Amino acid sequence: MNKESGFQWKLGMFVIIGLVLFVSTIYFVGKQKNLFGSTFNLKSNFKSVSGLEIGNNVRFAGINIGTVSDIQLKTDSSVVVVFVIKDEVRKFIKTDATASIGSDGLMGDKVLTISPGIASTKIVEDNDLIASKIPIDMEDVMGSVKKSVDNAGIITAQLAQFTYNMNNGNGTLSKLMTDKEMAGSIKKSLLNLETTSNEFASFTNKMNNGDGALSKLVTDKKMGKMVDSTMKNIEETTKGFTEITEAAKHNFLLRGYFKKKEKAEDKKQEELDSKEEAELKKAMKMAEDSAAAVKK
């Protein structure tokens, strides 16, 4: 009897450990598929599910919170996706959340991602319908990648042309890059510019602080006033002078002289007029001749 119970407990332990392992495996796999624990359903309409399958993960903020439980065609352009989500995350999902289909890595499974909304504060109910975003197809991505690759090709070709021109061309920019003489002359002119600016600096310094006439003219206020009064005096003097001339014109002694001057001026004018007329006639005649030649 003693010996018998010796092997019996070993057998019991063996069987129980085996069964526990099996049951725990079933439990953990089931937990992965949300078969145990309280859950709730959400629905969303898609135009295309792009390869999403039943059992794919549902993510919210990057965390797996559930699985896709059903995918059904509703009309020819609408698919209803039902997904099971753990009850404990329900309080975070508001009614304006959106569902989108993405993929887990480049080659990985598709995942359904729920993104939170902004405005709503109402928590979703069981079997609610939430909005969907159009999934990004791999083909679209490839299309845009192709476009940018094409553009890159054009850009590099032009860049190559540009570099070639830079190395071998005769333009200013390429000269600037390659010509040694040009560099020398630029250096020289820069040196000249430097000396010029130095001179100019000392000049301005003198202008500001010197005692010469020019600097006084620029800086001294007294001198300015003096110049101003001188100018006024000159103006007054010229006024007086005009008056004197006018008076002289009417003076009988000097009238003769002025009349003579007027006459000489008139004559000069007449001569000029007749000269112009003659020239005009000449031109007209030449024009007529050329017209006749054309006719012939």
Next chain:
Amino acid sequence: MIIYLKNTFNDVGKVSLFATRFFKEVFKPPYEFKEFVKQCYVIGYKSLPLVAITGFIMGLVLTLQSRPTLAKFGAESWLPGMVALSLIREIAPVITALICAGKVSSGIGAELGSMKVTEQIDAMEVAAINPFKYLVVTRILATTLMIPILVIFADAIGMLGGYIGVNMHSEINLTRYTSQVFESLAFLDIVPATIKTFFFGFFIGMIGCYKGFTAANGTESVGLAANSAVVTASLTIFIIDMLAVQITDLFF
């Protein structure tokens, strides 16, 4: 040729009769419960070290062997999932069944064969004990129920071997490894593989018993019974495995 065909049909017919007799007797009282428990101990518990070592080595070796191929694709992170899938779906059931075919089936064949040769079975009948019920039914039931449990142990220990295999080249902690394993598993991976093991167990027991029970008179026939039990059981395991995988593939 005709004689060969006739012999084959004869054998298949005998095995079928043997199997139907088992199903008839298994539900009929009296039940030999004590003998059943003893056989479970011998078949299940005593085979555990052998199965454990095999499972551990299979997990370790499979991990190390698949690593270079996966590394080529930069998919080393899939290693735990891949090892778990191939162990649970195919390798652990078949290897465990083959080991048990070698250990259990040949044991049963030799034991029953020698009992038959030494006319102990006839003596049982004289003593009003149904030898079929006492010897055959208990053994077949024991293998049918113990092989699945042994396979579960092989799975678990194989996963441990895989964990060590993964850690030889890179580092992964046990929690992450376990979660990766369970992430890759679905019921479809576990359930058909488990159902399959019951059939493995049943056929291991039945072939061993049939070969022993129908051993001819003579000492050399004991060895023959043990030998042919191992060969036939191993072959049957592969055929059942193929059928099981095809049926699973057909329905899912």
